[in-house]
Amino acid sequence: MGVLRRRAAAGKGARESGADTGVFPVLRHRVTFPCRAEWPRLAVCENHAPPAALRPSPEQEAQPVAAANNPTARRRRLGVELRRLREIAGMTGEEAADRMSWSGSKLSRIERGQVATNSDDVRDLLELYEVTDPDLRQSLIMLARESRRRGWWHVYGDVMPERFDVYLGLEPEASTLRFFQAEIVPGLFQTAEYARALMRAHPSPVTEDEIERRTELRIRRQEVVFNDSPPHIWALLDESILYRPVGGPAVMAGQMRRLLDIHEKSHVTLQVLPFAAGAHSGLNGSFDILEFPESDIHAPRLVHVENLTSSLYIEKAKEVAFYTVAFEHLRTAALHPERTREVLSEAEQRLRSEEEGETDES
Numbered sequence: 001m002g003v004l005r006r007r008a009a010a011g012k013g014a015r016e017s018g019a020d021t022g023v024f025p026v027l028r029h030r031v032t033f034p035c036r037a038e039w040p041r042l043a044v045c046e047n048h049a050p051p052a053a054l055r056p057s058p059e060q061e062a063q064p065v066a067a068a069n070n071p072t073a074r075r076r077r078l079g080v081e082l083r084r085l086r087e088i089a090g091m092t093g094e095e096a097a098d099r100m101s102w103s104g105s106k107l108s109r110i111e112r113g114q115v116a117t118n119s120d121d122v123r124d125l126l127e128l129y130e131v132t133d134p135d136l137r138q139s140l141i142m143l144a145r146e147s148r149r150r151g152w153w154h155v156y157g158d159v160m161p162e163r164f165d166v167y168l169g170l171e172p173e174a175s176t177l178r179f180f181q182a183e184i185v186p187g188l189f190q191t192a193e194y195a196r197a198l199m200r201a202h203p204s205p206v207t208e209d210e211i212e213r214r215t216e217l218r219i220r221r222q223e224v225v226f227n228d229s230p231p232h233i234w235a236l237l238d239e240s241i242l243y244r245p246v247g248g249p250a251v252m253a254g255q256m257r258r259l260l261d262i263h264e265k266s267h268v269t270l271q272v273l274p275f276a277a278g279a280h281s282g283l284n285g286s287f288d289i290l291e292f293p294e295s296d297i298h299a300p301r302l303v304h305v306e307n308l309t310s311s312l313y314i315e316k317a318k319e320v321a322f323y324t325v326a327f328e329h330l331r332t333a334a335l336h337p338e339r340t341r342e343v344l345s346e347a348e349q350r351l352r353s354e355e356e357g358e359t360d361e362s
Contacts, residue, residue, distance in 0.1 A: 071116065071146070071149050071150065071169060072165075072166060072168075072169020072170055073169060073173045074143055074146050075113035075114070075115070075116055075117075075169075076112075076113030076170075076173075077113070077143060078110075078113065078117070078122070078143045078144055078147055079110055079111040079112055079113040080111075080113075081140060081143075082110065082122070082125055082140070083111040085125075085126070085129045085131055086111075086125075086129055089128070089129040089130060091128075091129070093107050093108060096125070096128060099128055100121075100124060100125070100128065112315065114166065114313075116144075116148045117147070118144060118148070119141045119144045119145055121144070122140055122141050122144040123137075123141060126140065151168065151169055152220070152224070153165070153168045153217065153220075156213060156214075156216070156217040156220075158213070159213040159214045160214070160217060163310060163311040164311065166311070166313065167304060167311065168221060170290055170302075170304075171221070171225055171290065172224050172225050172227070172231075173292065174231045174290040174292055175231055175291055175292060175293045176231055176233075176234070176289075176290075176291040177225075177233045177234070177288065177289075177290060177291075178233075178234045178235075178288070178289040178290075178291070178327055179233075179234075179235055179236070179286070179287065179288040179289070180236045180238075180273075180282045180286055180287055180326075180327060180330050181235070181236070181237050181238065181241065181286045182238045182240075182282055182283075182286045183238070183240070183241065183244070183286065184198060184241060184244070184246065185237070185241055185246075185255055185259070186237075187218055187222075188221070188222055188225055188226075188233070189235070189258060189262055190218060190255070190258075191251070191254050191255050192215050192218075192219060193247055193250075193251045193254055193255075194246055194247060194251055194254070194255045194258075195214070195215050195219075196212075196215055196247070197246045197247030197248075197251055198246060199215070201246075226265075230267050231267070232267050232268075232269075233267060233268045233269070234269045234331070235268065235269070235270050235271070236272075236273055236282075236327070236330050236331060236334050237259075237270070237271070237272050237273065238272075238273050238282070239272050239273060239275050239343075240275070242256070242272070242343070242344070242347040243347075248355075248358075249351045249352075249354035249355040250351075250355045252347075252351045253351035253352050253355055256344055256345075256347045256348035256351060257348055259344050260341065260344050260345060260348065263337070263340065263341055263344065269337060270337060270340055271331065271335055271336070271337055272335050272340045272343050272344070273330060273333060273334045273335070274334070274335055274343075277333040280329065280330060281325075281326040281329040281330055282326060285305070286305075286306075287303055287304065287305050287326075288303065288304040288305075289302075289303055289304075289320075289324060289327060290303075290304065301315075301320050301324070302315045302320065303315075303319070303320055303323045
């Protein structure tokens, strides 16, 4: 324990924010789907969730995702294992941090994979937890070294907000992505033209070169997620997105076509939440729920909420539960996927007509 004593004498520590992790079991519901047409444009349904046949099959749910060969994945795996070893040693996080002369938040962030740690810190933790297995020690030390490497997205660091670093690492390693979007088409589904129009509307000044770099990053992100073994994606889009004229009729028509193409992908379930749904559980804004393979991460779910200047990652069980239930309520209030396809097609036709009208006027 000489290293630990020297560190205690040196008073080494770091003040970093952190929060406890939590696990919430997967909610699964089977509901019937009787629909009635009550509104002129959109069909409203008694129990709006898709029937069991439209839910991912056990084979789809068990489909392996692409290996998460990125530093964020390595940090999370390392953190999970270090937390497991601490618990086996019978120590609380506070006790272990105190013995290391660290702040409790530093250890918490390491265990949750939010920050990279160096091999010396890992060695000291393994010494503290009395881990003697040479193979385990070596594998964790190697994982710590690899977790400090940069991900593919770091080449876009000049135009990418730092807060997005974590999300880009987590997204492709998820087994399931669920998101509710209240205002705009989700980034994973955006066309380049739609993305550029959004960026030009951002309050912070950006050059055309920066817009092109950010658009390139967004398209690259889509390629990474939509790989040979993509996650199952369940997306809920507020109907207002179909009417908000981002970039004009031509851009919007192209975006509707992109949504229709995505709708046909076997691993994607896409639903529109109609105006007719009235007040609903997503009125406070958009959110994402990322679910990870239990065998890989051992921390199955987290919630991501983003605003103009920051990103919030929620892992506490009770808070994740609120968002999970909110998503279930939104899902059951949304249109059946088949009706969603019809609505998207109608939107594309409407926008094509508007585009032709603009052309005639010019």
